Amino acid sequence: MGGGKEYFPYIGEHCQYDDCNQLDFLPFTCNGCRKVFCLEHRTYRSHACPKADHSSRTVAVCDICSASIEKKANEDDKDSLSQHEKSGTCDPSKKRKPRCPVPRCKEILTFSNKSACKVCNLKVCLKHRFPSDHSCRMTKLVARTGLACKEKKESVLLSSSIKAF
Numbered sequence: 001m002g003g004g005k006e007y008f009p010y011i012g013e014h015c016q017y018d019d020c021n022q023l024d025f026l027p028f029t030c031n032g033c034r035k036v037f038c039l040e041h042r043t044y045r046s047h048a049c050p051k052a053d054h055s056s057r058t059v060a061v062c063d064i065c066s067a068s069i070e071k072k073a074n075e076d077d078k079d080s081l082s083q084h085e086k087s088g089t090c091d092p093s094k095k096r097k098p099r100c101p102v103p104r105c106k107e108i109l110t111f112s113n114k115s116a117c118k119v120c121n122l123k124v125c126l127k128h129r130f131p132s133d134h135s136c137r138m139t140k141l142v143a144r145t146g147l148a149c150k151e152k153k154e155s156v157l158l159s160s161s162i163k164a165f
Contacts, residue, residue, distance in 0.1 A: 017041040066096045100125040102134045 012025040015038035028042035029035070032051035044052035059068040060077040062084055069084045071077065084090055100107040107113065107125035115129040116122070120136045128134040 015041055017047050062090060064092050065090045065094045067094070098123075100128060102128045 012023050013027040013036045015022045015024055015027070016035040017037055020038060020041060022038045022040075024036075024038040027036045027038065030037060030042070030044070030047065030049055032044060032049045033047075035047070037047055041047040058071045060071055060080050061068055062081055064085065067084070067090070069080050071080045097108045097110075099105070100109060101122065102124060105125060105128060107127065109123060109125060113126050114123055115126055117124060117129065117131060117134065117136055119131045122134065122136070124134050
């Protein structure tokens with residue numbers, strides 16, 4: 001039964017967390033305890049669900065084929081991944097290739113079309129190689145000039161000689 005406002009009485013429900021009772025127009029139903037919660041209390045931990053252990057699932061991602069492997073209760077990641085590799089279902093050709101991180105760009109990065117930005121060091125496709133094309137966030141890079149290296153070496157030598165006394 002809805003708990004909406006005057007004009008829309010059947011839209012949304014109130015959060016069933018003890019101290020909340022917030023009217024949420026997109027409520028979440030917990031698959032453990034079957035109660036309705038708002039966005040803030042939707043997770044097992046946030047509303048202290050008594051049946052969380054029975055229905056919670058955890059997975060490990062295979063580095064070889066990018067498959068999600070469901071772990072059993074009290075099982076280590078390494079054990080489940082080694083069992084997956086031995087099963088014969090692990091196929092390296094299914095591994096997801098790295099893609100250009102620019103929004104809406106689906107270009108797969110390979111050795112021939114990959115470029116590292118000189119300002120932020122982000123690996124992007126050739127289409128987005130200029131800082132203005134990938135909303136570059138400026139980060140301070142270490143200077144590689146001879147003068148900068150000499151100054152750094154002198155500062156290290158100075159600091160080590162001061163500590164010796």
